[in-house]
Amino acid sequence: MSLHKQSSFQSLRERVAKQHHEPLWNRLVRKLSIHSTWLLIHTPISANGVTFLFLLAGLCGAAIYAFGTHWAWIAGTLCIWLSIVLDFSDGEVARYRGESSWFGDYFEETVHAVLVIAMYCGIAVGVWRGASGSAWPFVCALVATGSTLIARNDKNLLMKSMFQYYGFEQMRQIAPTFALSEFALTRNMNRLLYFVNMTIFDFGFYLVMLPLAAIANRMDLFLYFYGAVRVLSVVYMFAQSWRLREKYGSAASRSPGALHTAANGSRPTSAAQMEEERGPVAPQLAAWERGVRGK
Numbered sequence: 001m002s003l004h005k006q007s008s009f010q011s012l013r014e015r016v017a018k019q020h021h022e023p024l025w026n027r028l029v030r031k032l033s034i035h036s037t038w039l040l041i042h043t044p045i046s047a048n049g050v051t052f053l054f055l056l057a058g059l060c061g062a063a064i065y066a067f068g069t070h071w072a073w074i075a076g077t078l079c080i081w082l083s084i085v086l087d088f089s090d091g092e093v094a095r096y097r098g099e100s101s102w103f104g105d106y107f108e109e110t111v112h113a114v115l116v117i118a119m120y121c122g123i124a125v126g127v128w129r130g131a132s133g134s135a136w137p138f139v140c141a142l143v144a145t146g147s148t149l150i151a152r153n154d155k156n157l158l159m160k161s162m163f164q165y166y167g168f169e170q171m172r173q174i175a176p177t178f179a180l181s182e183f184a185l186t187r188n189m190n191r192l193l194y195f196v197n198m199t200i201f202d203f204g205f206y207l208v209m210l211p212l213a214a215i216a217n218r219m220d221l222f223l224y225f226y227g228a229v230r231v232l233s234v235v236y237m238f239a240q241s242w243r244l245r246e247k248y249g250s251a252a253s254r255s256p257g258a259l260h261t262a263a264n265g266s267r268p269t270s271a272a273q274m275e276e277e278r279g280p281v282a283p284q285l286a287a288w289e290r291g292v293r294g295k
Helices: 003-016 024-040 047-065 070-097 102-129 136-152 154-177 191-200 202-216 219-254 260-264 271-278 283-290
Strands: none
Touching: 003 024, 003 070, 024 070, 024 202, 047 070, 047 102, 070 102, 070 202, 102 136, 102 219, 136 154, 136 219, 154 219, 191 202, 202 219
16 A cells, blocks of 8 residues: 555544544444545445445345355355445545434434344344244344344433433433433443453444354354343343432432423423523533434
8 A cells, every 4th residue: 555545544534533432343343444435435425325335235134144055144244244334434424524414323323223123034034944944033033133122222212211201401400410321231331241242242243243153154043142132131221221210310309490290291382492491401411412423
């Protein structure tokens, strides 16, 4: 690689880098995604267009899985890897071109959900074709898919529930007592649990467990394993949410003002009233409300 090209890659990395620290898996993937991003910014494809390519690559992987052969497992996994790289590139293209938007974030999250469903369905069909017509692959795929989608939306569901219950005024008073990181599934994990989470969930799911199962030609075990552990992760999620209930329930009882729902059931009826009531919401809460994470 020429010195000029190295310099252009470095300047591109600096321009599209996220402002906050990222986990190890993310940093590893970005070493690949920066190359596809460099190619994509020299095309007219928009950030949302890259997200669409991410969707197509994932759907191709899911379709290939349905053949259920050893080579299909490997080829499907390579397509899933390509979709992951494009998943990172869409955000990098958005930051490079200034195209970040709430719709881009919404579109990307929708694609994630669609591909979770498609991937497990493809694997289930492939395993079923080699399992003499057993229904268990579809049962495990259904359980794994449902549990994954619940876990992925845990943070948003928690915050939405707190907003609906407390109202903007009360949340404005409670906001200084929490940070968004407390709403992540990893919020109260010790080092061992965090390592396990990063290895069998998160990107370890795609970069370690999935390729190992594909190479070993044991996607059946992969499917049955995740059908079980995804349920356990949801149980853990509910346990952690219960702890938040105890913590922020007491925080709300100590703060001044009345709850919208619990006290008088009143809620603002117009956009102007809502904006007036919101006031100076804490910065981390305001960032969540905008819903724009910069993809």
